[in-house]
Amino acid sequence: MAAEAAGVEARAPRRGTTTRIVAPTIGVRKRLRELWLSRELITYLVRTEIKVKYKNSVLGILWSMLAPAMSLAIYWVVFSVVLKNGIPNFVIFLFAGLLLWNLFQFGVLTGTGTVVANGGIVKKVSFPREILALASVGSACVFFLFQAIVLVVFLVVLHTVPDFAYLPVLLLALVAGVVLASAIAVLLSAVNVYLRDTQHLIEVVLTAWFWACPIVYSFQAQIESRLGPKGLTWIYFLNPVVPLVLSFQRCIYAKTVVPVHGVQTAVLPPNGMLWYVGLDLGVLFLAAVFFLVALAAFSRLEGNFAEEL
Amino acid sequence: MSDLAVDVRGVSKRFRLAHGQYNSLKERLIHGGRRQVTEDFWALRDVSLSVREGETVGILGRNGSGKSTLLKCICGVLQPTSGEVAVRGKLAGLLELGAGFQSDLSGRENIYLNGSLLGMSKRQVDRVFDDIVDFSELEEFIDGQVKFYSSGMYVRLGFAVAVNMDPDILVIDEVLAVGDERFQRKCIDRVNQFQREGRTILLVTHSADQVRSICDRGIVLSHGRLVAEGEPGEATRIFREGLMAEGAGMAIADSDYVAVPASPDSIGSDVLPDAERPVRFRSVHHVFSGDNTVPYMRTGDDLTVRVEFEAFYPTEDVVFSLEVRDASENMLMRTDTSIIGVHIDAPVGVGVMHFGIVDMPLLDGNFSYAVGIQSRSGILYDWKENAGTFEVMNPGKTTGSLRMDVHAAVISSGDDTHDASAALARPL
Numbered sequence: 001m002a003a004e005a006a007g008v009e010a011r012a013p014r015r016g017t018t019t020r021i022v023a024p025t026i027g028v029r030k031r032l033r034e035l036w037l038s039r040e041l042i043t044y045l046v047r048t049e050i051k052v053k054y055k056n057s058v059l060g061i062l063w064s065m066l067a068p069a070m071s072l073a074i075y076w077v078v079f080s081v082v083l084k085n086g087i088p089n090f091v092i093f094l095f096a097g098l099l100l101w102n103l104f105q106f107g108v109l110t111g112t113g114t115v116v117a118n119g120g121i122v123k124k125v126s127f128p129r130e131i132l133a134l135a136s137v138g139s140a141c142v143f144f145l146f147q148a149i150v151l152v153v154f155l156v157v158l159h160t161v162p163d164f165a166y167l168p169v170l171l172l173a174l175v176a177g178v179v180l181a182s183a184i185a186v187l188l189s190a191v192n193v194y195l196r197d198t199q200h201l202i203e204v205v206l207t208a209w210f211w212a213c214p215i216v217y218s219f220q221a222q223i224e225s226r227l228g229p230k231g232l233t234w235i236y237f238l239n240p241v242v243p244l245v246l247s248f249q250r251c252i253y254a255k256t257v258v259p260v261h262g263v264q265t266a267v268l269p270p271n272g273m274l275w276y277v278g279l280d281l282g283v284l285f286l287a288a289v290f291f292l293v294a295l296a297a298f299s300r301l302e303g304n305f306a307e308e309l
Numbered sequence: 310m311s312d313l314a315v316d317v318r319g320v321s322k323r324f325r326l327a328h329g330q331y332n333s334l335k336e337r338l339i340h341g342g343r344r345q346v347t348e349d350f351w352a353l354r355d356v357s358l359s360v361r362e363g364e365t366v367g368i369l370g371r372n373g374s375g376k377s378t379l380l381k382c383i384c385g386v387l388q389p390t391s392g393e394v395a396v397r398g399k400l401a402g403l404l405e406l407g408a409g410f411q412s413d414l415s416g417r418e419n420i421y422l423n424g425s426l427l428g429m430s431k432r433q434v435d436r437v438f439d440d441i442v443d444f445s446e447l448e449e450f451i452d453g454q455v456k457f458y459s460s461g462m463y464v465r466l467g468f469a470v471a472v473n474m475d476p477d478i479l480v481i482d483e484v485l486a487v488g489d490e491r492f493q494r495k496c497i498d499r500v501n502q503f504q505r506e507g508r509t510i511l512l513v514t515h516s517a518d519q520v521r522s523i524c525d526r527g528i529v530l531s532h533g534r535l536v537a538e539g540e541p542g543e544a545t546r547i548f549r550e551g552l553m554a555e556g557a558g559m560a561i562a563d564s565d566y567v568a569v570p571a572s573p574d575s576i577g578s579d580v581l582p583d584a585e586r587p588v589r590f591r592s593v594h595h596v597f598s599g600d601n602t603v604p605y606m607r608t609g610d611d612l613t614v615r616v617e618f619e620a621f622y623p624t625e626d627v628v629f630s631l632e633v634r635d636a637s638e639n640m641l642m643r644t645d646t647s648i649i650g651v652h653i654d655a656p657v658g659v660g661v662m663h664f665g666i667v668d669m670p671l672l673d674g675n676f677s678y679a680v681g682i683q684s685r686s687g688i689l690y691d692w693k694e695n696a697g698t699f700e701v702m703n704p705g706k707t708t709g710s711l712r713m714d715v716h717a718a719v720i721s722s723g724d725d726t727h728d729a730s731a732a733l734a735r736p737l
Contacts, residue, residue, distance in 0.1 A: 018398075019396065019397045020397075020400075021394070021395050021396075022382060022385045022394040022396065023389070024389055024392075024393075025388065026388075038428075040425065041425050041426065041428075044425045044431075045422075048411065048414065048422060052411065052413045118411065120412060121411060121422075121426065122386075122409070123404070123409065124386065124402070125409040125426045125427070126384050126385030126400075127426050198334060302388065303388035304324070304387070304388075305386075305387075306381055306386045306387045307324060
């Protein structure tokens with residue numbers, strides 16, 4: 001009545017309003033559904049994160065390429081020029097592995113710190129918070145695309161042809177890598193709220209992890225040749241990133257046997273495509289399971305975020 | 310059931326207060342197997358509350374009573390330890406002074422970020438963007454990073470965003486207490502508009518007057534429990550008496566309240582037991598000048614409130630306060646002896662003090678007053694709500710509620726309308 005008197009039209013009751021339940025914990029299945037419903041938010045946050053990161057730098061997005069370019073250059077100089085490992089077109093070999101590794105490392109690293117970094121929002125607005133970690137991995141994917149373009153330029157300039165038959169394997173490895181990075185990022189982003197040095201610890205762990213991947217050295221020449229005869233290669237494969245890196249190298253570097261210092265040497269496993277697919281599928285499966293576990297853990301840890309931040 | 314906008318069902322929230330919290334892995338490792346000493350603190354205990362669609366509910370309580378925690382649970386920012394909250398419709402919240410902003414982004418980008426966090430598409434935000442900027446009055450600053458905003462600008466933008474996102478439910482924690490007076494007015498106008506439009510509003514406030522003037526219903530929280538629920542006036546009374554019963558050491562100056570975010574460590578530190586209240590009322594009366602044969606006073610008469618008090622300990626620098634309210638409980642005036650500039654020391658025993666209102670400016674109506682005794686630092690010793698009522702009759706023909714000295718004069722008159730309008734345009 002009062003509304004009419006004041007000349008304001010009373011709002012029609014909104015149709016299809018949803019009821020949201022705030023309960024002690026939110027189940028994994030419900031979380032997955034909410035993630036799907038919030039997919040627009042993820043893309044928005046990815047854009048935001050990239051914007052924030054390079055907001056105050058003149059070089060802007062180019063800056064993001066500087067660090068990967070630098071590590072590529074350094075590893076190339078050290079292993080190809082100084083130590084002379086003799087792998088032909090080593091820069092392509094290196095780039096193939098680094099491409100995946102950079103995606104993984106960047107996603108895990110920024111994802112770990114993201115809930116704390118976005119405390120201002122987490123404390124005030126309700127939304128599925130794991131999206132923040134996923135957005136970090138999302139922006140890692142954007143940088144991955146930039147780097148992939150640079151790689152294509154390298155390939156053209158150096159007249160190198162990748163093995164296009166292995167492109168589906170590369171994509172499978174990429175998906176597995178993204179899921180794995182997401183799982184770790186979701187878990188650690190929540191842990192980091194309570195134990196703030198997780199962020200620093202993970203940097204150290206990632207450095208060690210990097211050297212445990214066959215990126216700057218050849219798996220076949222350095223690892224398989226030493227561990228293979230003892231039947232211990234499986235230990236090396238406990239590192240789930242190894243098959244993914246190998247898949248990238250197999251597709252992009254393409255050659256499994258190359259002349260090293262004039263001797264024909266195997267640099268990549270001589271196994272067929274099925275071997276790669278099988279390993280990548282295995283990693284993807286484990287990563288997916290880990291992702292669900294991470295969501296469940298996140299659910300338990302999320303309840304007090306607003307107080308802990 | 311379907312017309313419930315917010316349904317809080319038996320919500321409890323426990324915080325673990327850790328003594329010497331180990332906030333890093335390093336500390337955990339150093340302190341090894343020893344378990345941290347923790348203490349449970351229940352910020353909310355089994356709180357149930359139903360808010361119907363279109364209702365405005367005010368939540369009253371002292372610092373640390375769980376008000377903000379309750380709102381956070383309703384907003385879904387905090388998850389309850391047990392119980393659950395069902396929220397029907399889109400909810401926009403302003404928790405503890407402001408919306409969630411990312412300080413590195415510009416105001417413009419934050420508007421879009423907030424919109425998408427609330428589940429709006431870019432196009433939907435586009436439509437309300439100009440309204441938000443207009444309301445916040447931040448046109449010049451909208452492309453600047455919000456970390457360079459003043460706290461007032463921050464709150465303005467937060468409020469503008471929340472009210473323009475077309476929420477079904479608006480949750481406001483204390484924000485109406487900040488910003489300049491004009492902006493506060495604007496916010497309250499917008500809240501009133503929301504009420505007319507039938508939206509649901511939940512308001513946390515320390516200001517009993519705000520509850521009285523805005524809300525349909527008030528609830529009172531104390532130590533995490535819901536202790537009272539009812540008419541705003543009733544809830545306010547219980548809140549004030551609750552403060553009294555606890556001898557709560559809390560400033561009662563509502564209007565100039567400075568918001569302090571509730572934090573677990575501010576609890577239970579300032580409670581004054583009944584026996585330690587050094588000065589209390591004995592009686593309060595009032596008399597008015599003029600014709601004392603009628604039960605009302607006339608506009609222009611003098612009103613004297615006579616306060617008899619008793620001091621149980623010698624107490625220096627006691628402040629007496631007076632509040633005058635109209636029939637709908639709007640506060641018309643609040644003052645105290647420290648504002649007036651009268652210093653009062655109370656030696657043990659009975660004393661009398663007077664408040665005199667000279668030349669009553671009120672026109673017709675029924676009015677009430679409340680009196681309080683407090684220390685200069687704001688520790689409340691005693692409070693008498695509705696200490697007395699009085700009626701004012703206006704002998705003149707002016708209508709309205711307040712006497713103003715109005716003069717009228719003719720500047721020019723005649724046929725030349727041009728001149729007349731020019732005269733009107735001249736500042737008086």
